Amino acid sequence: MARPRKRKDCSSAAAAWRERELLDKKLVDAGVVILRTTGCSHFHQGACSMCGYNIESSDDIKPEDIKKQFDTAVATLGDLQFLKVYTSGSFLDQREVPRDVANHILQHCKKMRWKLLFESRPEFVTDARLDEVKEIHEDLEIALGLESANDRVLAYSINKGFTAADYVRAAETIERHGAAIRTYVLLKPPFLTEAEAVKDAVATIRFAAKRSAAVSLNPVNVQRGTLVEKLWRNWAYRPPWLWSVLDVLKSTKGDCVRLICDPTGGGSERGAHNCGECDGVILDSIRAFSISQDVGKLGSPDCKCKETWKTIMDVEGFVSGGTVDLQRFFRPQRT
Template sequence: MNGITDGLKDIITKASLAARGSSLSRIRRRNLSEPAAKWVVQSRIGSEVGYALSIVLATSGCSHARSEKGGCTMCSYILDGAGQNVPTEDLIQQFQNALTSLKGLMAPISVKVYTSGSFLDPVEVPPEARAEILKAIDEDDRVRQVVLESRPEYMTDETASLVREILGDREIEIGMGLESADDGVRFLCINKGFSLSEFETALKTAASHGIGTRAYVLVKPPFLTERDALLDALQTIIAAAELGATTISVNPVNVQKHTLVQRMWSRGHYRPPWLWTVTEILKESRDQVASDVNVVCDPVAAGKPRGTHNCGKCDDAFVKAIRQFSLDQSTSHFEVLDCGCKSQWSHVLEHEDFAQLVHSLRFHKP
């Protein structure tokens, strides 16, 4: 990085830390034997449609967010954690309690294990807990797919080998937040803290053990205009597929508490992406990546002011189309969408201020 870029990076890191403030000290105490969240939805599993159990373990939290680097500019998932080190036996119990949600469901089933950071981080999830959780998954023959979230630095040969050994021949994916294929956007706008080459190394390490990569792509990081966000997401999806990602998960930004994005949003310097933008990204990317790479999207807070939204009148139809597309990969669901707000969206794409970064830097002032 050059001097100007380093200066911007320092400003954004300090602003992220300021936005987070003392929020970590206010994490609510929770029952350490219960997961932070769990839910079951219909999901595309390979070429089939089945059920996915998503589990968010309550851990000590993301190491990147707890560090002096300040964490990602849009993320406050660390506040869903326990705010303390969680004993191995409690993490195992959390997972066992969540597994009861699978009672009565038929195959194929996908189990997605999330934390507020990285499941493969040995500080956040001790290796003993990780191994026992994977063994519990392996005991259920209905489970065809397993998704584990992690930052790239924790995807080592040793870890990948252990995961593959325990889970046998199941389909395994490591969910990693690439967010943007542009190092400048990822470092400055998102404060992610790793390079594209580091992501690629982790992807190749996983692939060498027959483990796929579910690449998370962020739609509209702060400081990007709507048009820039659309183009950046499209380019990132194509780049991730070319690198060898097996699934692309498109994630529109939602405004979370105690984040830099919320500070900007509350001061009128940020708007979550339009649903028009999201559907355009999904439609265009589906035509440009190989058919065996699934492109999925499950937008958080969709249709609400803090999430991806249009005018309010058409939001439900757009969200329904996005979720149906994620199940069957057919862009036909988008062809029937129409609303008078499309002209406003088009105007934004053409005329939004391209000096947004300069103006938005006022956010760091108290």
Template sequence: MKLDENKQKYECLAEEIEGLRKHTLKNRTPYSDDKLGKPLAFWTKQERLLDKVGKELTIILRTKGCYWALEHGGCSMCGYIEDANIQNVPSEQIIHQFDYAVQNKITEIREDSNDYVLKIFNSGSFFDDSEINKQTREHIYKKVAEIPQITEFIVESRIEFITEDNLMEMKKYLPDICIEIGIGLESVDDHIRNKYINKGLTFEDFLSTKELCDLNDVGIKAYLLFKPPFLNEQASIDDCIHSIKTLIDLGIESISINPCNVQKNSFVEYLWYQNRYRPPWYYSLFECFKKALNSSTLQKTRILCDPSGAGTKRGIHNCLRKECNEKMREILSQFILSQDLEILNEIEYDCICYSRYNLQKDHL
């Protein structure tokens, strides 16, 4: 049947994403008890804190997974549900996962002179009781409060689960730690966010959540998706510039730019296999930063960017020359750690692919 109305087309897209997700998950089996007793991953590394360079401890917990992905197919670029258990994970096992990671890193942290940010990811929503219940969250808060080196604490959640009770509970246990909640806004444009990404979130609802967080002295780390499906390079640059400027004007504490990467069993992967999607170029990302930011805005808003799959066909890349992508990755890292825009202004683009990029930018 021919679809004449845009509304029908986008409803069809959402249905296709949901159908694809059901197909990829139908034969999934839960993880063994042994795997559920340990986190999916954890690590420490250098990171930009709010006002200086420090370290991060990142812990990725195995949980049931994002309800939006399980019930509605999820976002078009996201494949994180593939790492989830799909079925409920007992709170005792999630607590053991967290404790296992902390115990493995606590000596390193206590002997380090750096301050740390603790990031807890669970491929879903930290405040969703079906993933991480209240008792488990309280256990995590109490453990965090015992580690003075942790000065910043970041979790992620869809806004449906960000309630005043959840915020007050977190602040009760962590009154002296800077808390941020990561929210996948992706774009300030409702059309791009909901029709191309299938986010199920309005900008108006995001603003209401920001107001609630402000009232409870909790910051927001807004995630922006750089180059969603169906946007070319130039349109992606324009959208990201507009989104960054809008969020800075709103007083958002941290903005994390996430260049889209091709994740397994995502709708973006489906497009990628058909040569209908190409991950963004580093050149586009740097142009976006240079046009959206200045030294004044960088004093009040932290810009973060740590691309997954960088330098590969599935992640942000220029050409596939290792030297070209390694140079870009190092420049990006220096900029994020220093928050110094001059690092980007002084780049010399000496790879032959820069000419090809400029010729094709409006069509990629």
């Protein structure tokens, strides 16, 4: 029997928490607020294959609800230097975050002297919109979810709905307005083998590094209601190995001003994971690296599963002609 769906509370944020973040080489107190909105514009074009964030959205949400969500959330966060505001889509999309609401958030950050980070799809990054935004608040970092610098991966594996050239145009617009850029890079979109995924993430980080104050490597986690989840249920997708995450971080740290990674769901079947025994140590080392930028913190414990990963890196494309979760055939299921 289907569980009755919990009614969404339109006036409270999906989540809000504090964390520490390196800003201008200093560890500062940062806040994260995830706002519920009417949803990402791209959701109606079929959505990205790995993104389940639309689950937090609702057509019932009104502009005043979003303001209330923001006010209530920031009141719980206390003193901050940096605030990250996410929606399920684009802060600069006025259908999702009406101008009046965006202005309210910008004015609050200005008043509190918080650096503000928000995310947007490239099509909403225009000179006109950034002029308006910067008139209210100057201290901005704008995040762009490039995911992959390969247009074939963007189109066929992710269904991202834009190209690498669109990212470049948006990044140049942000640069002209003197705001910092954070670029999100995906590790292991569907239909790529483990080895192809590592190569694609390395190439994408190098592509984005020169324009980005920070590059964030995001290993895919299997979110509900997504194409990735369907594939995963059919043993046709495995989230990336933590060995792959380490490999990508070690290969690209030298290219980036700041390279960060905090694998969502790390160590679980739905997130980036290894054998279960070495996951915790590696995840801790990835977090220690992200905060310190010291590549020496990236652990590489000896674990027998590294051999399995190496074999999969070598033979996956050859054996299956595509992506199958080979490892599930090798081992008993974890719960």
